Amino acid sequence: MNIEIIKCHGSNNDFVLIDELFQTYHFSESDRVSIATTLCDRDGLIGADGILFTMPSNHADARMRMFNPDGSEAEMCGNGLRCVGRYVCEKLDRNEIMVETNEADLSVVKKGEIYDDVPAYEVSIEPVRLDPQLFMKTEKKLHVELPIETLSEDLTFTAVSVPNPHLITMVPEIHDENLSSIGKQANEDKNLLPSGVNVSFIQPLGDQKIFVRTYERGVGLTNACGTAMSASSLTTVLLEINQLSKEIYVYNRGGYVICVVEKQGDEYVIKLRGNATYEYKTTLDIDLENKTCKEQSDRVWFEQEKEAYAKLQEHAKEEINLAAHE
Numbered sequence: 001m002n003i004e005i006i007k008c009h010g011s012n013n014d015f016v017l018i019d020e021l022f023q024t025y026h027f028s029e030s031d032r033v034s035i036a037t038t039l040c041d042r043d044g045l046i047g048a049d050g051i052l053f054t055m056p057s058n059h060a061d062a063r064m065r066m067f068n069p070d071g072s073e074a075e076m077c078g079n080g081l082r083c084v085g086r087y088v089c090e091k092l093d094r095n096e097i098m099v100e101t102n103e104a105d106l107s108v109v110k111k112g113e114i115y116d117d118v119p120a121y122e123v124s125i126e127p128v129r130l131d132p133q134l135f136m137k138t139e140k141k142l143h144v145e146l147p148i149e150t151l152s153e154d155l156t157f158t159a160v161s162v163p164n165p166h167l168i169t170m171v172p173e174i175h176d177e178n179l180s181s182i183g184k185q186a187n188e189d190k191n192l193l194p195s196g197v198n199v200s201f202i203q204p205l206g207d208q209k210i211f212v213r214t215y216e217r218g219v220g221l222t223n224a225c226g227t228a229m230s231a232s233s234l235t236t237v238l239l240e241i242n243q244l245s246k247e248i249y250v251y252n253r254g255g256y257v258i259c260v261v262e263k264q265g266d267e268y269v270i271k272l273r274g275n276a277t278y279e280y281k282t283t284l285d286i287d288l289e290n291k292t293c294k295e296q297s298d299r300v301w302f303e304q305e306k307e308a309y310a311k312l313q314e315h316a317k318e319e320i321n322l323a324a325h326e
């Protein structure tokens with residue numbers, strides 16, 4: 001089966017975008033799972049944190065389905081939605097579209113640049129829910145900065161659904177081994193978290209600035225996770241570390257994004273703004289039965305985008321260092 005792909009990223013959370021909207025592929029559900037496990041494999045030809053299937057919708061401009069490297073499907077993907085949003089905006093020659101996701105139709109708006117020559121896309125993160133029972137076995141109606149003894153003796157966690165499940169923890173300093181071990185344990189404990197969970201550590205960096213590192217369900221440690229950075233921003237607002245309706249700069253291993261947490265009546269809505277950068281495009285011949293693939297054409301690289309993004313990353317590193325020494 002020959003498939004055209006675009007390798008893209010949001011904050012270096014990298015994806016394979018496959019167009020089922022303007023192309024005529026006929027994938028079965030098991031094909032999508034095999035495509036995800038084959039193409040995301042870091043020891044294989046491509047390697048990625050997930051697959052973005054860009055599909056037709058019967059009421060929105062497009063539909064996004066996101067599959068993790070282990071073949072599981074996520075309810076949402078914030079960094080991925082910016083990439084799908086960019087792709088569809090460019091195809092339709094529009095600056096604003098609606099994308100159907102598994103639980104909501106979400107807006108994507110092209111909004112200036114997040115850094116020199118790096119166009120920004122802003123996506124809505126909804127529905128936002130603070131009911132921990134949506135994904136955790138608990139009697140509690142709210143789980144904000146409370147312990148989960150089976151995961152850690154000393155840390156406290158906040159449970160947020162956006163609408164994929166997140167556990168968020170504030171720490172003075174991030175240690176990957178600790179995050180990884182809690183992330184693994186949380187995803188193995190099906191009695192507590194039947195559908196798994198994304199686990200994030202937040203390190204505060206000062207006024208309206210945080211650093212977030214995430215152990216993603218179905219992946220492991222990634223450079224960044226858009227829904228996790230949105231849930232983390234909300235957590236800092238709930239804990240009165242950052243302010244509502246004001247930009248929060250969220251730094252990560254792959255760059256940074258800007259989040260704004262708004263309250264509309266009793267509901268929270270989060271806006272997530274960041275890059276949607278293309279790395280290259282190519283055509284693959286995929287053998288789904290044997291889970292192998294071959295490249296059918298030369299890669300077409302988006303060199304200028306790569307160079308502009310490298311400068312954003314340098315800038316992010318300087319900002320993190322500055323904040324650490326303030």
Ligand SMILES: N[C@@H](CCC[C@H](N)C(=O)O)C(=O)O
Nearest residue numbers: 074077078079164225226227
């Ligand atoms: N990296 C994504 C989230 C991808 C899904 C996640 N691993 C899950 O299973 O919930 C993002 O940018 O939000």
